[in-house]
Amino acid sequence: MWNLLVVEDETIVRLGLRYMLDWDGLGISWKAEAANGQEALKALAHEDIHIVMTDIRMPGMDGLELARRIKEQYSGVQIIFFSSFEDFPYVKEAVRIGVVDYLHKPTMDAEEIAAALKKATAALEQLHQEPVPQAYTDKDRDHLVQLLLEAEVLPPDWAERWQRLGLEAIYGQGYQLAVLRMAENETAEPQTALARFMSFRYFLEEYTSREWGGILLSREHKELVWLLPLDGGKAEAGAMQAYLDQLEQSLFKMLGIRLAYSYSMIHRRAEELPEAYRGAASREPVSGGKLSGIIRLATAYIDEHLLEDVTLARTAEQIHVSVSHLSRLFLKETGQHFNEYVTAKKMLLARKLLRDSNRKVYEVAEELGYANPHYFSKLFKDDTGLTPLEFRNQ
Template identity: 50%
Template sequence: MMWNMLVVEDESIVRVGLRYMLDWESCGIHWKAEASSGEEALNILDRESIHIMMTDIRMPGIDGLELSKRVRERAPHIQIIILSSYDTFSFVKEALRLGVADYLHKPTMDEYEIKATLRKVANKLEETIGNRPAQSAVDRDAYLLSLLDRYTFPMGGKLPDVTLLQSGYWLTVFRKRDDALPNSDADNLRFQSIRYLIEEYVARDWGGLVFHRSFREVIWIAPEIAKSGQIDKNKYLDKLRQKLLELLNLAVIHASSDTHLETEELPDAYLKALLRLPYNEQSDNLIVRHAKAYIDEHLLEDIGLAKVAEVLHVSPGYLSRIFQRDVGENFIDYITRNKIEYAQKLLRTTNRKVYDIAAEIGYSNPHYFSKLFKARTGVTPLEYRNQ
């Protein structure tokens, strides 16, 4: 299907340059009309069928933001792309609040970036006008999160942005420095501001996918090569960290993986980034303390690594690694040891049958429990009671 586009730009030389910058028809876009002002654009919209509007932000009279607002009210199906020579956080917030699909930075935009933006808006049009059910942001994040852990990696899982695999990708994890499990709507809103700024900051210069895990981490999967060419990763991330501090007054910690080439390597990339995060009392150690507390409270229930990881909003693979590192034994061994110690207490202080004790701590097979007990203590449950 061919989508009709209206270009709104008060500088004719920019309109001409943009029109011949790429083969629009090959991108599924028909250059339907162009306007030199917001007023002219509104007149065109009244008489033409338009699917995409690309508009400059700064124009005499009705500027791009006001035009976008009016278009949103009159024709919400139209996908809006903003052209801007300005880089201000307040502008980005206002544009996205109005429902702008994407924005392009005029001084640096190139054919690759424009085509990527067109693919994005074309997909949105297919989802709405084409009657294809749109994937919600929650579903998108859930799918991307499933790619980060071998416990949840879907069969045939693929990155939705294939460009990430063309030259390789790397992954960065961001957390607030005062990292703790969120417990209020205010915490979640504050976290969303971090995700929002990171997503808008990297969209212009680098690209990739930005999503979050349970209002705790922001994850950025980035192509190896930035949109604007070779950029030093460490300097770029440090500049982003400073931007978060300046605009939101929030300090973050971050760490990145090495470069990977296959989707199946995402769990390794994610785990490597997590293990490179600065170690402090308020990050990894806190997760382990919460895990141990949960195990102690629910010891007699059917609990496992996946369940505890879900409660703490981390991946099972990550919880397993940091638990082994901080506690000195693996997750399952820790649970088993605590269950056996509880059984020893019952054997010493009660006359209950061995199979009753086994069932209480989660072992329906008393023979298996006895075998496990002896492997841990050197004696059978009855021998232990009779000592």
């Protein structure tokens, strides 16, 4: 049996969750409860906990901070979040750093919760049957690369860790490094700025590490560092520039965000990583241009309210311009009509939801504001060439 800790400040939610499922049938023991992050850490210190289900918003220590503490102190513990729509950018970031799944708190049902728990127990079974050293996780691999990027003096064990993490097999023939930023990043509200950066990051992940290989690292929600291996023609002279030109065009077309970038020379040795990063970061960024203040405000509003009913009229009202002026300016500067832009952003988010969660297609459609799942599937296929199920199963 796997031991479960549930962290939720509302007693009624904990009670409802406790009697919602056949825990024995899932092979899970409801071991402990906590009302906040501090209580949860105490329970983890005294109980043998394998799975933690936690709300993201709680008094005192929130779920994100709790997840970080758990990953630092109890790396094998599997974490599941339940949250509300407004927490989406933060939850997705947590998922990316090692949370098993997240559930929409107001609508989660027994089937969806059971599916998330099965993902957690499957990960635990694999971990216990085939113990994998912590050094082999993506998190530690990324951590080592982050460390080397800024190192004044390389750690004494860096070469052994580089080899053991498999990085020598990836970058042994050489690499090239790019620093990627948003050309316009003047949004006043921190939460809106973070949501916009997350959209920027998710999009780049689709077109860099997933399409062309390498590692993409986020640095303080301000810039991304892409480490591209010299392998099979990648990172050859001129290839990085061609990739970045394609990336800049796609990013602007899909999200209305201009890319500012700089990149290093080709390097052959791992110990040259700090030099490669300093060289790229010190260069004057190349940018495809900037959007006007009106369109920056409009796209920021869309980012913040993407899961709501975002319309041209409502956006125009919020940024205090006429509908006709916003419509004309939007098409002129982005090359897309307003509705095309919103749909493209929703389809990008749909790809993330389909890939990173067990939600049914109609649930993803509803979350994105489409009452008709068949219409959502048509839009998705127009955008990707695949139906949602085909995309998930590929």
